[in-house]
Amino acid sequence: MNSIAKISCTLSNGMFRNEYAVEITTSGGGKASLFVDRDLVMLNGSESTGFIHANLIKDEGDDYTVLLPKEVMKQGTRWVRVPKNQIKFA
Amino acid sequence: MILSNIEILKGIQVKSFSISKLAGTDPAKSPFNTSAVDLTLSSEIVVPKFEVPIKLDLRKSGIAKLLSQNSKSVIITEDQPYALKNGQLVLGKTCESVSFPLTGGEYCYSARVEGRSSIARCGVLVHFTAPTIHAGFEGTITLEIINLGCADFLLYPGLKICQLIIEQVKGIPTEAPNQFKGQHNAVGVVASPV
Numbered sequence: 001m002n003s004i005a006k007i008s009c010t011l012s013n014g015m016f017r018n019e020y021a022v023e024i025t026t027s028g029g030g031k032a033s034l035f036v037d038r039d040l041v042m043l044n045g046s047e048s049t050g051f052i053h054a055n056l057i058k059d060e061g062d063d064y065t066v067l068l069p070k071e072v073m074k075q076g077t078r079w080v081r082v083p084k085n086q087i088k089f090a
Numbered sequence: 091m092i093l094s095n096i097e098i099l100k101g102i103q104v105k106s107f108s109i110s111k112l113a114g115t116d117p118a119k120s121p122f123n124t125s126a127v128d129l130t131l132s133s134e135i136v137v138p139k140f141e142v143p144i145k146l147d148l149r150k151s152g153i154a155k156l157l158s159q160n161s162k163s164v165i166i167t168e169d170q171p172y173a174l175k176n177g178q179l180v181l182g183k184t185c186e187s188v189s190f191p192l193t194g195g196e197y198c199y200s201a202r203v204e205g206r207s208s209i210a211r212c213g214v215l216v217h218f219t220a221p222t223i224h225a226g227f228e229g230t231i232t233l234e235i236i237n238l239g240c241a242d243f244l245l246y247p248g249l250k251i252c253q254l255i256i257e258q259v260k261g262i263p264t265e266a267p268n269q270f271k272g273q274h275n276a277v278g279v280v281a282s283p284v
Contacts, residue, residue, distance in 0.1 A: 012155045015136045015181060016232075017163050021154035031151030037229060074148045 006051035006088045007066065011041065022052060027063040027081040032072040040069050051088065093199075093256045095122040107199045107256065110187040126253040128206065129184040132230065133247040135172055136181040137162045171246035174214070174237045182216075182233040182251065189228040192262055200225040201256045203233070209251065213239020216252045225259050 011020045014035050022036045036052050043050045054066040057079065064087060068078045093101060095117035101107050113121050113130065121128035140160045146153065161181075166172045174180060190199045201223040205216045215236050223231065233252060237243050 013158055014154065015158045015161050015163070016134060016183065021158045023152060023155065033152055033154040035154050073153045 003056050003089075005054055005056050005064075005066070006042065007054045007068070007082055008044075008086045008088065009041075009050055009052050011043075011048055011050050020050075024052070024068075024080070024082065025086050027060075027083055032068075032074065032080050034068060034070050034072045036068075036070050054082075054087075056087075091258045092125050093258065094125055095127070098122070098127055098256055101199065101256065106193070107191065108187075108189045109254070110189075111185055121250070123253065126204070126255045128250045128253050129186045129203070129231065131233075131245060131247060131249040131251040132183050132185045133165055133167065134183065135164050135166060135235075135245060137164055137172075138179060166245060166247055168246055168248070171244040173242040174235065174245055175242055176213075176237055176240060179234065179236045180245070182235050182245065183230045184233070184252070185230075185248070187228070187230050188223065188254070190223065190225050191228070192226050195262065196260070198225045198259045198262055199256055200227075200259050201254050203231055203252050203254055206250060206253055209243075212241070212243050213237060214243050223254070225263055 007024050009022045009024045011022060014021045018039075019035045019037050020041050022034050022041070024032050024034075026032045041050050041052055052069060054068050056064050057067050058065040060081060063081045063083050065079060065081050066087075068080060071078055072080055099115065099117050099122075102109060102112075109127065112127070116122070121130075138161050144156075144160070146156070164172060172180070188201065190201065192198050202221045203217050203223060204221060209216060215238060216233050218234055218236060220232075220234065231252075231254075235245070235251075
């Protein structure tokens with residue numbers, strides 16, 4: 001499996017002007033925080049919510065392991081596990 | 091295997107990787123060195139401005155937002171450079187955008203960003219913790235710049251701030267991190283800069 005999907009996220013201004021500070025919900029109710037270039041973010045009606053693209057790596061039942069466009073601050077990797085209800089297929 | 095200036099140029103020409111806005115294409119002249127290519131500082135730097143003491147905890151949610159709320163974007167110009175003081179940290183980024191695509195075949199490419207000796211002699215570090223540009227990366231390179239020298243150091247756009255050393259990676263990583271690049275216009279509204 002290696003297809004593309006969109007992950008629901010909340011947005012705020014990033015450190016650089018061309019990026020957002022992005023937060024996504026991960027499995028178990030956790031949050032993953034990362035910086036993503038603005039041109040990789042799709043707004044969802046406002047400047048505070050949107051979607052980022054991700055590669056679906058593995059079906060984990062209620063979750064997918066996905067590959068994000070940038071590294072997550074905590075783990076330092078691009079791989080995270082995301083509940084399926086946070087994913088919209090592109 | 092580290093690429094020579096000739097091999098870097100060949101790699102760009104056959105689109106094995108790209109470096110946009112590169113200031114010159116003669117491998118015997120700047121920005122090329124024998125086994126690296128110099129990159130320049132863009133006009134935006136980010137200055138941390140923590141007004142109250144806080145503890146940064148990467149385990150907590152919202153760390154990216156917290157860092158953003160406690161920093162200030164500054165536009166620098168040739169006439170109005172930023173004076174980086176002793177002990178001060180700022181973030182910068184390169185003018186040049188690089189791309190190391192995962193295109194298949196036996197090899198792909200990655201890179202390391204390194205300082206330049208002339209800047210190091212002034213006591214300034216430009217990448218003190220994150221030099222690796224992974225295969226699959228695309229974008230400008232973020233620099234963590236800190237002045238350990240005794241004098242203020244002026245940061246201005248176009249400053250040759252770092253050098254990029256490009257390496258051949260044997261084999262192709264199993265997952266392609268940037269397959270979705272260029273597909274962001276399919277649905278939704280593309281965000282515009284602030």
